[in-house]
Amino acid sequence: MVCVSGGRAGCSRGVTAAEANEKTVTVPKLSAPEKHSLVLMCAEASDVDWSHGLRGVIASKHGQQVSYLDQRKHQLLSDGALHIRDLQPSDAGQYYCNHQLIADIAVLKGQNFTIPAGTTVYLPCKTSDKFKQRWAFKRTAQARKEFISTLYKNSTVKKERDDPTSRFTHTISHLIISDLQLQDSGLYLCNNREMAVLTVTTVTVSVLLALCLLSIVCVCVLSVILSCRRSRTNTRKESGRGAVRVSGCSALQRRRRADEQQTERHLLHTSHTPQEFIRTTRSL
Structure with a gap:
């Protein structure tokens, strides 16, 4: 039996690392306020190795030999229990005793x-x-x-x-x-x-909240994408209208120039002298 307690009350079976991956096994979840303390109990008191997530062994006891990763934070009691002092957010996570998952701790802030x-x-x-x-x-x-x-x-x-x-x-x-x-x-x-x-x-409420947040994010992203596409479309339309106006002006100018050249040729043929041609052109 493995006991989990802040005041050494209540016991539950430990969970091995292999079992922790099985969906049918319930991991003991503990929530305690910041700056509080907890005692996690392990049935095997003679030789114990306590580990915290990926940090490896944080406290161990083999016979009379006791060692700590941080003695200010952790203390091994005579029965092999682990006392965690002054809980901080960094203390959250899973704790193992001799490869058995004892608890998954969440550190609470505020009230x-x-x-x-x-x-x-x-x-x-x-x-x-x-x-x-x-x-x-x-x-x-x-x-x-x-x-x-x-x-x-x-x-x-x-x-x-x-x-x-x-x-x-x-x-x-x-x-x-x-x-x-x-x-x-x-x-x-x-x-x-x-x-x-x-x-x-409940898990259902948590999932619904997560889905609501996800839907809000998706709507925001889609609105930004649609707004960008509209801006690009409007820019292209304006560019097209400008090109049509420019090409229309160019065609009109070419036509006027052609008419002027044709008039000049006609006058040149009908005038007997250059002086007459100049006078006729100026009169136009």
Whole structure:
């Protein structure tokens, strides 16, 4: 068994690299806010090699020998679990323990989160109250507040609403919601302070949004292409009209010149002397 936890709650089977390519295997998806921390658990505690995507091994433990790629970022716990500190966007991606895919992590920014259904999300409680920690939920800003659970100083947790499948886990540092559902969308409060606004989307909604964006881009590209073609057509028409006007003027000039030459020849034949020809021409 391989456990995935921010507070070491809940376990799931790991996925090998070969299985990860199979469509029937569900990769555990985790979403946690920036600057938060996570603990990924691996069942094989004696010898472990943790790797992150294409970065290779980031932490390993073989007997008493422990090594890190970045000890400020990662820490191996005594049971082989990997503690990831101060989450940043660069920490997103797939994590493997001994070639088994443990989780695909998404790092969230801000307080408004859009997350796919089926994901596990971690919501930290940032309050100074040391005696209790109480989480509440509002479907909309104007809706009635629903209390989820209360964590007391002695680590006792009191659940305050139905949770038949145990999807909500309350730890000392955060509220974990596993297998997100559409009805989980809304405002989450800890000790009456707003912590996060969740918008849960399905794959269908995500695909539709992507198709809408693609269609908008296609329409814009087509409009630009059609506009360019119209401009070229208009330019060609204007050029053609100019050529017709020029050729028409040239033909008229040639005709007038021919008429003048014919008149001159006629006068030359009918005049007896050059002086008469000049006088006749000037009179014209």
